[in-house]
Amino acid sequence: MADIWSFLQERMPDILTALREHLVISFSSIVLGSIVAIPLGVALVYNRVRWVNTTVFFIANLLQTVPSLALLAVLIPLLGIGIKPAVLALLLYAIMPILRNTYDGFQAVDQHVLESATGMGYGTLQRILSIQLPLSLPYIMSGIRITTVYIISWATLATLIGAGGLGQLIVSGMGVNKPELIFAGAIGAVLLAFVANWLLGLLENWLSGKFGRTGGVKA
Template structure:
């Protein structure tokens, strides 16, 4: 009986607050997607550079810096950024961007390092230039690794974005914090479930994209290996 009453109240809550929930979800998705996109724009080219240029000290320096950012507690990083960037969306995106770099960088580096040098030489023998080899051979073969890093990062970032509400950035975390403040279970449950659903949907979409490009990579491998 209590369970049915709670479900009925929860249904009423959704009818009354669906607009606010949708706004919070959109804010959450915008912050997460921006941070992941910025992290990808930095980490993927950097990983490609490190894989093609085996300068040991540069590799060590870049990964050490990325690891340092990854190990700083999220709340501490947000607190550090407040005097520099203030409160709101900007420091939240910047902090999440820093967290997004390492896993994407590591997987990009692993993907390009795993490409068989014989395939690259075969492509060179077919008359492929440096840029052609990079885009037509190496990138498709490394893409599953890159997407694996992006998928893992996406799940983490969507989860960590709930903390952005602590510095006034909004998102689904605001529902959780508000629910804790007024002791309203519906707000807490809705914020948590919505974040989980966003992470699962994003992972499935990225997984479908990964499978599509993985098939293309296998085709590239077969065609080049026959030369």
């Protein structure tokens, strides 16, 4: 135990650097994925052309089936190595769960509530922002939380294309037969996923309290 503690003290700058890189890659992927998936999910709810919805969900599902290493390898000729291809690859993986949960959340809103809002003079944008978005928030946040855990895990592979992150500690530890490095990288990713999930849970509770669970139409 003393050896592990001394090792952590000695390599703490490297661990913190890897953690920062991992946070940048994961956070960027999740934020960009949400920016793409949430508006797209809302648009599909209001889209009346069935084949468009089917095509979008098919493509999003297809991206989920592509192995991580294969997707990273495909992006290298296009974007080179480093953070950019890693973020893009993880962004593509983030789209499906957030898109699906956003779509399902909006679809789950009681139609009688929407009809009441329309009767009160609410326009489409008002219904989305004041009613459907607050009521579908638990669905959306659930998608983001699940995606975050997955992305943090998958981001460990980003080191294979020179993006750094906690995966760098794992690969380095395997290369020089240092279990302490492997332990630091693996446990760091696990703890980061737990903390991120917990913080997103707090954010969900705060948003639910701020915007309410009943939307903008009061009975």
